[in-house]
Amino acid sequence: MTVSDPRIDPRIDPKGAREDEQITTDPSKPVERMRSGSMTLSLAPWVIAAVVLAFLPLVFTNNSALTIMNQMSITIVFALAYNMLLGQGGMLSFGHAVYAGVGGFAAMHIMNMSDFFSTIPLVVLPVFAGLFGMGLALIVGSFSTRSAGTVFAMISLGVGELIAASSVIIVAFFGGEEGISGDRTYAQPFFGVEFLQQIEVYYLTAAWVVIAAALMYLWSRTPVGRMANAVRDNPERAEFLGYSARWVRYYSFVASGFFAGVSGGLFAINYEILTEENLNTASSGVILLVTFLGGVGFFFGPIIGAIAFTLLQTVLSLSTELWAFYAGVLFVATVMFFPGGLAGLIMMHVPVFKLGKAGTLIKPYLYTLLPAALGLAGLAALVEMTFHYRHAIPGDNEMTVFWMTFDTHTLLPWLIAIAVTAIGLGIAKVTASDLRDAWSAANTAGGKS
């Protein structure tokens, strides 16, 4: 836990390079640097992302991998939309799932309007979903964005609960408990593609991730996007610059509603069913968790968060029933120790790389992180064993943790797990001070690298 100094807020860390403009203290040529060749550079991440997305299915060929990647893509769009509020606009929403959900439900209904649906290609369906999400945001935002902070959070929670509760009341739209299902293949074929196969859906979703992410990024570079940051930091000052804080928030909110709706539309295409689960507070909570885990201070944070969380959710849930517990622990640890999230952790290392001292950190990292990982594995084993001891069917004393099978009703496995935990964390605690020294040395200019 020593790699991060929690007091360093990545947003005001001078070396955090929060903006796309690089840090330079050279006053002589600010204008030139600003203008020259930044287009090609700033396009690079997008091209790389698109290429990676295009080739991923060649690496992960089976259907379950495609399912996971689709889910990732949908979560990425949703998390980025959510961060338009949380990270960029300073609005903490506890009910953002309803915009994705309503967009998704609208998409399902369009799928079921076979006359109309057969005249549009499936690829544009997310636009319709987005418009419905935006429509709801237009209405709710008109009163919820009057202020940020607690008032906004409470209204978002209330509206979220209200709409989730109405899913069993307004059955015609939300389909009650069984939800609404449809068939995406009734759409007009898109260049002959009918989206019968998972791989076709993957490419549709992947294309939408790139488009939606690019549009959201561009949004953050527009006057209203810049002022969203200003209003987040200091609404009063923004008012004395001629901007109504409330209107700035409203525009962000509506745009976020649109992209949330797009993610709902992608969900509808991928799963062909929407239920109350797409609207409820749990889903709203998950997207908050995903976004925060990834890091709200950077545009790409939610993308990392969505990837990491989906992996936890899908891969980890295959091996343990307690995956949500670990996700919760990770979230709490993030809030407490790395408020910048995973993106913050990554960006913390930028100055080290710029100073050319990244190499000096490898050894200290290994010495601390390996034992720490071992200790945490031991801890996880203890948690799993306790869970098994308490909840397994009587007589079923055997369990398998980390590919080792043993009897939880004997003492030895417990002693081993406790020993591994204690030794691992103990070594990590001892080597942590070395890592701390190495870290501060690596962040100081000069000296031998």
Add this chain to the structure above:
Amino acid sequence: MSTPALELTGLKKSFGKAEIIRGINLSIGKAERHAIIGPNGAGKSTLFNLITARFAPTAGTVKLHGEDLAGLEPYQINRKGLSRSFQITNIFPAMSVFENVRCALLWSQGYKYSFWHLVNRKHDLTDEAEKILDQINLLGRRNLPAGTLSYAEQRALEIGITIAGGADVIMLDEPTAGMSNTETDYITDLILKVTAGKTLIMVEHDMSVVFGLADRISVLVYGEIIATGKPEEVRANARVQEAYLGAALEAEH
């Protein structure tokens, strides 16, 4: 005589039973540099907040270029050409210095709530922001987060933000509060430079700044203006001497 830049008539403000501002009449002409001085708790900042609609007045009117500001929101008043700074530094600390100034330019340059322009592509914005950074001598700090600047630099940045929108009435609330002598001189020169030709209204405690900058001075004591006039007139005014200035001037030397 032309319309005054700012005209206050019978302005009053009470918080509950406490009368903080007790009827102020003040007229400030175009391109005048006007300082408001007075002891602590006299209501100087409250007066500022009344003019800029941070608080609603209990009675009386505020007119900017002859236009009544009653019922307007701060951002609407700002769009009419009145800009202010704050007693406590009020910038966007997480954003870069350049970004701070650029945000201050957006509205006046006509970008409004645009989401179809990309700010980095707008060279007029970049040029103008850098011109202002040059004026306030912060060009070298361009890309640092504003929150990491020194106190005096943050105050300079705030002045930059305040003037960036091109407002012709500038209100500065204690621009030199908490500064060393050299810093004070620096900020005073800066204010003179950037407010040339504009109407300046400032609250200030430092008498050397006040007498160095102001064309006219108003003395505010217990919510009332007891004297208004040229610096030398105010200095000679017996009531002012008694109420405030004598003690303040003694404290200076």
